Amino acid sequence: MMSLADIRQSFRGGIRLNEPLASYTSFGVGGACDYFFEPLSSGELPGLLRHLGAQTMPFILVARGCNMLISDEGFRGAAICLERGCGGVHLRGGVDEERIVVAGAGARLARLIDFCVQNGIAGMEGFAGIPGTVGGAVTDPEDRSFLPLVEEVELVRGGEIMKIIGPGLTLRTGPEARDVILSVTIGLTAGKRDELLRGRRNALLRRNAERPLNMPKAGAAFRDPPGRRATDLLRDSGCAGMRSGGAVAAESHPNYIVTSGGSRAADVAALLRTMQARVRERTGVGLSLLARPVGFHGHFPEEAG
Numbered sequence: 198m199m200s201l202a203d204i205r206q207s208f209r210g211g212i213r214l215n216e217p218l219a220s221y222t223s224f225g226v227g228g229a230c231d232y233f234f235e236p237l238s239s240g241e242l243p244g245l246l247r248h249l250g251a252q253t254m255p256f257i258l259v260a261r262g263c264n265m266l267i268s269d270e271g272f273r274g275a276a277i278c279l280e281r282g283c284g285g286v287h288l289r290g291g292v293d294e295e296r297i298v299v300a301g302a303g304a305r306l307a308r309l310i311d312f313c314v315q316n317g318i319a320g321m322e323g324f325a326g327i328p329g330t331v332g333g334a335v336t337d338p339e340d341r342s343f344l345p346l347v348e349e350v351e352l353v354r355g356g357e358i359m360k361i362i363g364p365g366l367t368l369r370t371g372p373e374a375r376d377v378i379l380s381v382t383i384g385l386t387a388g389k390r391d392e393l394l395r396g397r398r399n400a401l402l403r404r405n406a407e408r409p410l411n412m413p414k415a416g417a418a419f420r421d422p423p424g425r426r427a428t429d430l431l432r433d434s435g436c437a438g439m440r441s442g443g444a445v446a447a448e449s450h451p452n453y454i455v456t457s458g459g460s461r462a463a464d465v466a467a468l469l470r471t472m473q474a475r476v477r478e479r480t481g482v483g484l485s486l487l488a489r490p491v492g493f494h495g496h497f498p499e500e501a502g
């Protein structure tokens with residue numbers, strides 16, 4: 198049992214025990230964590246992480262959970278949510294056409310995009326329609342679109358706040374994250390508001406057509422393999438509409454698993470495995486998981502230790 202009295206000496210944010218994590222994920226399934234921390238500001242993170250380290254308590258970051266599948270048994274450790282304490286977006290400056298924006302890791306991408314569009318800043322509008330937070334987007338190890346715009350990352354590593362400056366910045370991330378991202382500084386340019394509004398609208402329309410954004414509980418399943426689209430491979434292999442318990446591969450977008458009340462993480466996990474096996478059998482392609490499994494104790498090879 199962890200001593201919360203020690204943590205309370207330097208941590209004024211929210212602390213909850215046995216917090217259910219399902220509502221922090223887009224699949225909407227999964228069990229509880231032992232401890233849940235909601236810092237009031239980024240300054241509270243180093244002390245909290247040092248305490249967790251001293252108690253050898255594993256931790257995960259929970260953001261919007263668009264890329265996370267938590268097991269029905271939940272997570273034996275701590276979950277940290279940065280939306281409240283690190284959710285701001287502001288303009289730091291810029292010269293001539295340049296605009297420098299700083300976004301907290303807990304800020305939703307939609308908020309960052311709105312901020313830029315409202316302030317005549319170009320470069321983010323094409324991301325409209327991607328759910329999740331800045332922290333979640335920047336830690337995606339295979340993301341080739343968002344990270345290149347990032348000039349500087351403020352993070353906690355080894356219990357200390359530090360800054361990593363790009364290009365080529367390397368983050369140590371994973372379901373049991375080692376680096377905790379606090380904010381990112383993004384180099385953008387000035388833009389015309391009407392063009393930005395149009396760009397945002399077009400991106401939204403495109404993603405709405407490609408993905409079931411209207412389905413309240415839909416988690417993305419597999420990465421696109423090189424030169425192929427996972428959704429096409431799944432459709433061609435007959436996975437659209439495939440079901441396991443309360444989890445269904447969306448008919449229109451089979452790379453998204455739709456869950457309903459009563460669905461379990463075990464249903465989602467079984468469906469993911471069946472779909473993976475079906476695609477391998479029919480096409481010879483091995484799909485890798487986009488959703489990061491947490492708390493499955495090695496039942497998924499992709500799960501980080």
Ligand SMILES: Cc1cc2nc3c(=O)[nH]c(=O)nc-3n(C[C@H](O)[C@H](O)[C@H](O)COP(=O)(O)OP(=O)(O)OC[C@H]3O[C@@H](n4cnc5c(N)ncnc54)[C@H](O)[C@@H]3O)c2cc1C
Pocket residue numbers: 223257258259260261262263264265279302303326327328329330331332333334335336337370371372373374376377378379404408409410415416417453489
């Ligand atoms: C319906 C749907 C449509 C999508 N469409 C797209 C799309 O078009 N394009 C696209 O690129 N992606 C898409 N995605 C994927 C998803 O939106 C992104 O990967 C998203 O940015 C993840 O953010 P999150 O806040 O949900 O992260 P989470 O899933 O909560 O977390 C992801 C990982 O990041 C870690 N993490 C989160 N915050 C931090 C932090 N501050 N420090 C360290 N580690 C952290 C977590 O521990 C976890 O391992 C889609 C997802 C869904 C569900």
